[in-house]
Amino acid sequence: MLSLVATDLDGTLLRSDGTVGARTVAALEALDERGVLVVFVTGRPVRWMEALWQHVGAHGLAICSNGGVVYDVEAGAVRSYRTIPVEIGLDVVERLRAGIPGTTFAVERTTGFAKEPAYVERHRLPPGAPVGPMSEVFDDHTVKLLARHDELDAEAFWQRAQEIVGDVVTTTWSSTGAMVEISAFGVTKAATLALLAEEQGVGPDDAVAFGDMPNDLPMLEWAGTSYAMAGAHPSVLELAEHVAPGNDEDGVARVLERLFDL
Structure with missing residues (x-):
């Protein structure tokens, strides 16, 4: 039933x-x-x-x-x-930067949204949202890493990201644009x-x-x-x-x- x-x-x-x-x-x-x-x-x-x-x-x-x-x-x-360990998250950022040049990043944390300067947020930024290097804004409260590319096809970007970092995190795609949503492995x-x-x-x-x-x-x-x-x-x-x-x-x-x- x-x-x-x-x-x-x-x-x-x-x-x-x-x-x-x-x-x-x-x-x-x-x-x-x-x-x-x-x-x-x-x-x-x-x-x-x-x-x-x-x-x-x-x-x-x-x-x-x-x-x-x-x-x-x-x-x-x-x-x-369920958070992404900081060391893994920062490693994923570097892998994707190297493997897919032009990728930019933001994070969703239990304490709120934050992004690096190059990441273009499609919605109005929450008041006081931190903007800075990923090494500063990616912390122990990060539950989702957002990777965006403004030039690639959405599904192709996701598939390439999965090839590069799918061994250490869970990647998925649910938007119309080229944005990959990344969670801790198995989440x-x-x-x-x-x-x-x-x-x-x-x-x-x-x-x-x-x-x-x-x-x-x-x-x-x-x-x-x-x-x-x-x-x-x-x-x-x-x-x-x-x-x-x-x-x-x-x-x-x-x-x-x-x-x-x-």
Whole structure:
């Protein structure tokens, strides 16, 4: 019997404008009333989640930064986190600089975002965000390293980065641009979700997962029931058992209504 819903956000639960549709809100509220555990599982950092916490439900848990952080919404605090060791992170930076010239870097830390001067952030920088050499901003609180290239194809950049540093860290790609998201070795959405599910006494056969991009692949493979969104990356469509309607059609909600007879 399904008792856990794990869903990606961008391109999956959220509409293209970043909002949560009314039909999706209603489905999430209905599941919360039934005591079904809904977990947002996203590459987003905690700082990009503020407007979405109201939709998590009374259980109030989310996995952010591709598995690097578990956030307790009710407490308003990071519950646990899995960092990239500093020496490994700095070694990865140097390997990628040498192997793919033109790569620039930023970090997501439990204490906030930071970047090197050459890294062009596509969103407004958080107030007071440190800017400096990676040797200064990469610290013991770093849960995700961001590597960006402004000239290469996104998937080609990811594949090349994986070849260079995939032996010491976990790399993935979930954006439309050439940005590789890097976590500690073995840290994925699925790995952290599995730990969280075990704490709740839930196994893979009790879980349904939804996603659309390569960083969702481990999570979809872990869950007993998996859905790719219509229009998802080809690798996701190939792996998932089922295909849900698109995110702008409240596709997750439509599937949940059927699975849970809402």
